[in-house]
């Protein structure tokens with residue numbers, strides 16, 4: 032059967048940072064969406080098996096870092112390796128920009144740091160609800176969008 036969620040694509044790809052104690056990860060995520068303006072809430076849907084899922088639960092925060100087209104290769108590294116096995120900041124050649132609770136990504140035009148306020152199990156994913164506690168707008172650039180599978184475009 033056609034994967035019905037593909038009907039919603041293209042979707043913007045984000046880089047999600049997470050940290051618990053000394054452990055960190057960065058994952059690629061297309062399932063990221065605004066939920067509320069006041070308070071400023073964002074949703075993030077993460078498969079429960081991801082290392083990031085564990086770190087977000089324990090660290091109670093996540094960073095939504097919005098990459099531009101030049102970060103496509105770094106995004107693919109973050110989306111195809113696990114933080115259980117590799118330091119993705121090093122492997123993807125990304126720079127930590129320390130937020131209030133977790134590292135954000137210096138190379139991204141925009142980062143939004145969220146503290147975890149709710150968690151819901153939605154089928155095979157966990158819906159994390161985060162409240163924005165810090166926004167960093169570094170520069171203007173077009174976003175990176177997942178068209179489908181490993182096909183990307185810049186808009």
Ligand SMILES: Cc1cc2nc3c(=O)[nH]c(=O)nc-3n(C[C@H](O)[C@H](O)[C@H](O)COP(=O)(O)O)c2cc1C
Pocket residue numbers: 044056057058059060061062063076077078080081082083084106107109110111112113114115177
């Ligand atoms: C373009 C792209 C988008 C992705 N979107 C999501 C997503 O929205 N949710 C999710 O759970 N995994 C998503 N993934 C998969 C994770 O990024 C991938 O499994 C990653 O290796 C998890 O890293 P971790 O084990 O360190 O958490 C995506 C992967 C790619 C390449």
